[in-house]
Amino acid sequence: MTQLQFFIQQAINAISIGSLYALMAIGLAMVFGILRLINFAHGDLIMVGSYAALLLLAAGVPFWLAALAGICASMVMGLLMERIAYRPIRGAPDVAMLLTSFAVTILLENAAILIFNPTPRPFPVPEALGTAQRFGSLRIANIDLIAIAVALVLLVALTFFVTRTQIGISMRAASEDLLAARLMGINVNVVISYAFAIGSILAGVVGLLWSMRVGKIDPLMGFYPVLKAFVASVIGGLGSLPGAVLGGYVLGLLEILLQGLLPSALTPYRDAFVFIALIILLLFRPNGILGSVEKEKI
Amino acid sequence: MLSFEDIHVYYGHVHALKGMSFEVMEGELVTMLGANGAGKSTTLLTISGILKPTQGQIIYEGRNLSGFSPYSIVRSGIIHCPEGRHIFGGLTVRENLMMGAVQRRDHSQVKQDFDWVCSLFPILSERIGQNGSTLSGGEQQMLAIGRALMARPRLLLLDEPSLGLAPVVVQIIFDVIQQLRQNGVTILLVEQNARKALQIADRGYLLETGQVVLSGSVQELHANPAIERHYLGG
Amino acid sequence: MPHQHQHTLGGATTLRELRPLLYMLGVVILLLVLTQFFASGYIQRIVVGLGISLILVVSLNLSNGLTGIFSLGHVGFMAIGAYTAAILTLPLSQKQVNLPDLPVWLANTELSFLPATVIGGLLATIIAFLVGLSLMRLSGSYVSVGTMGFLVIVQVVLINWDSLTRGGRTFSGVPPLTNLWWVWGWAFLTIYSVWRIKFSAFGRRMMAIRDNQIAAQSLGISVMRSRLLAYCISAFFTAVAGSLWAHFIMAFSPRSFYFAETFSVITMLVLGGMGSVSGSIVGAVSITFLSEILRNAERGMDFGIMRLPPIYGASQIIMAITFILVIIFYPKGLLGTNEINLNELGAWLQNPRFLGWWNRNKKTTQ
Numbered sequence: 001m002t003q004l005q006f007f008i009q010q011a012i013n014a015i016s017i018g019s020l021y022a023l024m025a026i027g028l029a030m031v032f033g034i035l036r037l038i039n040f041a042h043g044d045l046i047m048v049g050s051y052a053a054l055l056l057l058a059a060g061v062p063f064w065l066a067a068l069a070g071i072c073a074s075m076v077m078g079l080l081m082e083r084i085a086y087r088p089i090r091g092a093p094d095v096a097m098l099l100t101s102f103a104v105t106i107l108l109e110n111a112a113i114l115i116f117n118p119t120p121r122p123f124p125v126p127e128a129l130g131t132a133q134r135f136g137s138l139r140i141a142n143i144d145l146i147a148i149a150v151a152l153v154l155l156v157a158l159t160f161f162v163t164r165t166q167i168g169i170s171m172r173a174a175s176e177d178l179l180a181a182r183l184m185g186i187n188v189n190v191v192i193s194y195a196f197a198i199g200s201i202l203a204g205v206v207g208l209l210w211s212m213r214v215g216k217i218d219p220l221m222g223f224y225p226v227l228k229a230f231v232a233s234v235i236g237g238l239g240s241l242p243g244a245v246l247g248g249y250v251l252g253l254l255e256i257l258l259q260g261l262l263p264s265a266l267t268p269y270r271d272a273f274v275f276i277a278l279i280i281l282l283l284f285r286p287n288g289i290l291g292s293v294e295k296e297k298i
Numbered sequence: 299m300l301s302f303e304d305i306h307v308y309y310g311h312v313h314a315l316k317g318m319s320f321e322v323m324e325g326e327l328v329t330m331l332g333a334n335g336a337g338k339s340t341t342l343l344t345i346s347g348i349l350k351p352t353q354g355q356i357i358y359e360g361r362n363l364s365g366f367s368p369y370s371i372v373r374s375g376i377i378h379c380p381e382g383r384h385i386f387g388g389l390t391v392r393e394n395l396m397m398g399a400v401q402r403r404d405h406s407q408v409k410q411d412f413d414w415v416c417s418l419f420p421i422l423s424e425r426i427g428q429n430g431s432t433l434s435g436g437e438q439q440m441l442a443i444g445r446a447l448m449a450r451p452r453l454l455l456l457d458e459p460s461l462g463l464a465p466v467v468v469q470i471i472f473d474v475i476q477q478l479r480q481n482g483v484t485i486l487l488v489e490q491n492a493r494k495a496l497q498i499a500d501r502g503y504l505l506e507t508g509q510v511v512l513s514g515s516v517q518e519l520h521a522n523p524a525i526e527r528h529y530l531g532g
Numbered sequence: 533m534p535h536q537h538q539h540t541l542g543g544a545t546t547l548r549e550l551r552p553l554l555y556m557l558g559v560v561i562l563l564l565v566l567t568q569f570f571a572s573g574y575i576q577r578i579v580v581g582l583g584i585s586l587i588l589v590v591s592l593n594l595s596n597g598l599t600g601i602f603s604l605g606h607v608g609f610m611a612i613g614a615y616t617a618a619i620l621t622l623p624l625s626q627k628q629v630n631l632p633d634l635p636v637w638l639a640n641t642e643l644s645f646l647p648a649t650v651i652g653g654l655l656a657t658i659i660a661f662l663v664g665l666s667l668m669r670l671s672g673s674y675v676s677v678g679t680m681g682f683l684v685i686v687q688v689v690l691i692n693w694d695s696l697t698r699g700g701r702t703f704s705g706v707p708p709l710t711n712l713w714w715v716w717g718w719a720f721l722t723i724y725s726v727w728r729i730k731f732s733a734f735g736r737r738m739m740a741i742r743d744n745q746i747a748a749q750s751l752g753i754s755v756m757r758s759r760l761l762a763y764c765i766s767a768f769f770t771a772v773a774g775s776l777w778a779h780f781i782m783a784f785s786p787r788s789f790y791f792a793e794t795f796s797v798i799t800m801l802v803l804g805g806m807g808s809v810s811g812s813i814v815g816a817v818s819i820t821f822l823s824e825i826l827r828n829a830e831r832g833m834d835f836g837i838m839r840l841p842p843i844y845g846a847s848q849i850i851m852a853i854t855f856i857l858v859i860i861f862y863p864k865g866l867l868g869t870n871e872i873n874l875n876e877l878g879a880w881l882q883n884p885r886f887l888g889w890w891n892r893n894k895k896t897t898q
Contacts, residue, residue, distance in 0.1 A: 088860045094673055096863060098673065103795070103855040107849055107852040166396075169393050172386070172388060176386040180384035181386075183380060185400060185401035186400055186401070275682075275684050282670055283669060286671070286674060
């Protein structure tokens with residue numbers, strides 16, 4: 001494999017994984033922007049969607065329908081989460097909300113362990129998606145291309161949504177200044193529900209893509225993705241939507257770079273290095289690359 | 299139009315409003331004066347529903363407003379333009395103004411009002427595509443008021459519109475406020491700049507530590523030595 | 533709320549004020565003696581576990597209360613203490629078998645319990661110094677991310693530094709050195725230290741400005757230094773708890789010190805009230821008992837007419853639900869920021885009434 005081919009291979013890798021992180025991070029950013037809540041349970045939405053899809057697939061439902069249902073399941077779970085666990089504590093200090101999201105995560109993960117086994121289950125990938133394109137010795141998995149394409153489409157759609165629709169603009173406004181938005185008469189509950197719904201749908205999509213990439217699912221599958229999404233969001237600036245996208249791709253790039261550049265003795269420590277890099281970044285830009293300075297109430 | 303009856307409001311543990319009572323008649327421009335911490339902003343926040351009174355009633359056009367959500371209060375025509383402007387920095391001027399109309403249903407009228415606001419504040423038309431954060435203080439204040447006007451208020455609550463602005467800009471804003479008044483908008487104006495406020499108001503109230511300590515027409519207030527000394531002296 | 537004499541137990545100087553405290557201490561010691569000699573092994577294990585939890589919760593309380601860093605990664609310090617002490621106390625013969633690749637100077641070291649524990653604590657303190665130094669500049673949610681990052685880094689290092697830690701495999705053969713007296717001795721020391729620090733004049737000032745970055749910055753470097761000190765002390769005791777834990781369960785792996793463990797300690801903290809040291813004690817006791825009951829219930833219960841089937845994992849779920857309920861209905865925890873006033877406690881015992889049941893901490897909407 002030539003240098004160029006190797007480079008292209010890794011680039012596709014980075015963009016593909018970066019796309020997944022970006023989509024996840026957007027979901028986190030939407031909710032954080034308005035509520036100042038870091039929703040750890042966002043990761044479990046991936047798990048919920050994947051298991052829902054798997055159940056339907058096992059029952060013989062065609063793939064596209066099962067996938068759609070999985071995404072809907074994620075959305076419903078996200079809305080439930082908001083209604084039951086987060087709405088009653090609105091206005092609580094940030095830490096309390098973060099901890100509650102931890103509690104929700106533990107709840108969902110253990111419930112999943114109880115209902116399904118903790119053992120990973122294989123996730124069937126349809127023929128068309130499981131193969132790869134070949135260019136000489138270059139091998140590009142279809143799923144990577146699909147991930148990139150899907151992300152592109154969704155990002156365009158989202159951009160349209162937040163700049164052209166009333167709800168989208170309201171979400172951005174609420175994220176900037178919740179008090180002013182309330183004074184303008186937005187229905188806070190509706191806007192927040194939209195934020196959760198969209199974020200959850202994105203999580204559902206990521207769940208399917210992730211499951212197909214990895215080939216299996218298990219009750220704890222959401223943990224690492226949400227942690228990565230979280231890091232991505234922080235890199236770009238918590239609460240900023242463009243920041244989330246930027247952070248996602250930066251993280252994808254960083255991971256692939258470190259994988260390649262670290263001496264082989266140190267490659268297992270890759271995740272540690274990612275976090276160290278994150279902390280260093282935060283020391284220089286405490287609010288992430290694109291983050292706005294959080295207003296201190298004096 | 300609006301009457302506050304013996305309102306008590308707590309800000310956390312602090313007893314911010316201790317039995318406030320006042321009223322605003324339709325078509326009037328009433329001003330609320332007082333030092334920092336007297337409870338002026340708290341009063342406005344209570345009217346717009348962000349803070350809830352623990353005691354007392356707020357009667358608006360015959361209906362009791364206490365306990366209503368900010369959403370419903372905005373829909374009944376009470377619009378609060380908060381202290382410190384609070385414009386949406388990451389949104390364009392156009393988007394900011396459109397946010398003002400977010401709960402309106404009459405879309406054709408919204409376009410009309412948009413043009414009207416732009417004529418009131420020509421500088422906003424110039425900067426229509428720019429982000430709110432790029433505007434100067436005065437321009438942001440104009441944007442905030444314009445945004446409030448996009449909601450077609452029947453009762454407009456203005457919180458310290460002159461704060462931190464150059465006298466020239468303050469004059470422009472106050473001219474607009476007077477124009478609004480002539481258009482029939484009822485206005486409750488909270489101000490630290492007593493001089494300017496009394497120039498355009500019909501009546502006024504003086505607040506101190508959460509209570510009304512003085513009230514009357516502008517002439518009466520002007521004549522009052524307390525006001526003369528403390529608020530008009532500077 | 534009526535003004536309570538919070539310094540009754542903290543800065544107490546007169547013997548009269550100290551008396552209720554001494555009575556309490558006497559009662560606890562008596563209970564410990566009884567447990568040691570009369571209780572079953574099962575009960576003894578619970579009491580040891582409770583003591584360790586106490587150390588964890590109270591040190592976390594110190595960290596949260598004074599430093600402005602809400603440390604989600606504190607379990608990382610526990611891991612450091614556990615592994616360090618365990619490596620040091622492991623008998624030489626075991627070391628050869630389990631850790632054949634240890635550097636020579638370590639392979640030939642075998643320490644007794646106390647020095648090993650203290651060294652573990654000191655190592656954690658040094659690491660806390662570095663971590664705290666970097667995290668202290670951050671604020672809000674970014675700090676929490678930073679502390680989580682710390683935990684992940686610890687985890688990754690533990691899993692990959694095979695020669696030292698056996699990597700992801702179980703680290704076993706740790707001598708069972710923990711007993712009731714070690715644990716509760718350390719627990720008393722921890723509680724005493726945290727109490728003294730929190731209720732010194734310095735401590736009170738720190739608590740007051742804890743969440744106010746601006747005030748803290750304007751007060752300058754000495755404040756930052758003091759916060760760092762509190763964070764390090766907190767890490768020390770947490771690591772000690774780790775060592776005690778390691779020599780109690782005798783076998784563990786890096787996974788024993790990850791986010792799930794973090795959560796149970798935090799639940800105890802939140803239940804008791806984040807501002808209250810005695811609250812942390814109450815929280816630790818309550819949650820320990822609750823988990824034991826739930827763990828037994830998981831095996832299924834027989835009520836005679838009705839039979840509850842075994843539901844493994846239910847205890848975690850119920851803990852999570854408990855947490856959510858506490859956060860919603862008792863956001864300040866059972867005690868909030870107040871300490872137990874022993875006179876009031878006496879009066880309450882005579883006339884029990886669930887304070888605040890109908891008087892929830894509802895915040896006025898902003």
